[in-house]
Amino acid sequence: MQKNHAIVLLSISFVSLIAGCVSPALNAQQPTASPAITTPTIKFEGRYIDVHTHITPNGMPIDQIIQNMDKEGIDRMVIMESPTDIYNGKPQSEFGIPDAAEKYPDRFIALYGGEALFMLYSVAAKGNYTKADEEKFSSLLDEAMKSRKYGGFGEVALRHYAAEDGTEITVPGDHPWMLIMSDIAAKYDVPIDIHMESEDESVAGLEKLLDHNKNTKIIWEHAGRSNTGKTTPQLMRQMMEKHPNLYSAVKIRKPKTAERIAVRILDENDKIMPEWMTLFRDFPDRFMVGSDIKPGEKEDEFNRIKDHRTFLKQLPPEVLKNIEKENAVRIYKINQT
Numbered sequence: 089m090q091k092n093h094a095i096v097l098l099s100i101s102f103v104s105l106i107a108g109c110v111s112p113a114l115n116a117q118q119p120t121a122s123p124a125i126t127t128p129t130i131k132f133e134g135r136y137i138d139v140h141t142h143i144t145p146n147g148m149p150i151d152q153i154i155q156n157m158d159k160e161g162i163d164r165m166v167i168m169e170s171p172t173d174i175y176n177g178k179p180q181s182e183f184g185i186p187d188a189a190e191k192y193p194d195r196f197i198a199l200y201g202g203e204a205l206f207m208l209y210s211v212a213a214k215g216n217y218t219k220a221d222e223e224k225f226s227s228l229l230d231e232a233m234k235s236r237k238y239g240g241f242g243e244v245a246l247r248h249y250a251a252e253d254g255t256e257i258t259v260p261g262d263h264p265w266m267l268i269m270s271d272i273a274a275k276y277d278v279p280i281d282i283h284m285e286s287e288d289e290s291v292a293g294l295e296k297l298l299d300h301n302k303n304t305k306i307i308w309e310h311a312g313r314s315n316t317g318k319t320t321p322q323l324m325r326q327m328m329e330k331h332p333n334l335y336s337a338v339k340i341r342k343p344k345t346a347e348r349i350a351v352r353i354l355d356e357n358d359k360i361m362p363e364w365m366t367l368f369r370d371f372p373d374r375f376m377v378g379s380d381i382k383p384g385e386k387e388d389e390f391n392r393i394k395d396h397r398t399f400l401k402q403l404p405p406e407v408l409k410n411i412e413k414e415n416a417v418r419i420y421k422i423n424q425t
């Protein structure tokens with residue numbers, strides 16, 4: 089194809105050259121060789137950045153995770169401990185945090201969860217805390233960001249259902265400690281990765297968090313998946329219109345419940361639903377891919393996320409370049425050289 093194109097251009101130039109020698113007048117009438125025979129388009133080249141993943145190096149060795157990333161076209165993964173693991177007090181080091189990111193800085197970005205988030209979940213459940221607790225929480229977050237080992241905070245569950253994996257978590261978006269986290273995130277210009285089922289209260293709390301510090305980038309994860317069926321493209325649109333500091337990432341799975349079918353991004357023929365497509369076109373700088381993969385937890389985890397490629401392939405060029413990589417590059421300040 090490339091070759092033929094080059095030959096066409098070459099022959100046009102040759103004709104122009106001959107024409108130029110024979111008659112300048114004739115030459116003036118020659119149509120200019122237009123390279124616009126093909127309009128430049130950006131197509132999905134099969135590589136993207138995944139901004140929401142959970143690795144467990146104790147399950148699948150890190151080298152094997154990287155090999156699979158290469159096969160799947162995943163340039164980088166943002167890794168974080170899941171809310172349930174944090175809630176159960178499992179150390180973040182078991183999840184490659186921050187070690188994997190330090191060892192392979194061009195493949196992983198680690199988010200800080202750790203002791204501070206464990207404290208947050210406990211305090212939110214208990215309903216009370218001391219001034220000393222708060223100071224400790226705040227300094228843990230600040231120290232983590234100061235160390236430059238982390239790209240942000242997460243995974244922070246504001247509303248997590250026990251049906252997911254046995255852990256029920258509720259942290260109001262306007263909990264004083266969330267406001268502290270938001271200010272520290274803004275101070276270091278890092279995002280907060282949020283897991284939240286849509287309920288009237290949780291959405292209202294998230295709005296207060298978004299309004300508290302408009303410099304804080306909040307990534308409300310798992311677009312296209314909702315156990316209440318309420319995280320619809322319509323709700324997402326309202327929230328994005330109202331809150332310029334709100335971002336999201338697409339998570340695609342075959343939906344099994346009516347609620348999840350109600351918010352799915354791909355229809356039964358694997359086509360992007362029109363309401364979602366319009367939303368991506370209208371807010372191309374707010375969405376990313378966040379597969380929520382947990383390599384090693386299930387044998388075929390990398391197979392389960394293949395639909396993210398099916399999704400990316402359908403995006404119009406100007407939207408694709410943002411969603412596959414550029415938004416993540418900007419938000420996580422990824423150096424691509």
Ligand SMILES: [Zn+2]
Binds near residue numbers: 283
């Ligand atoms: Zn989640």
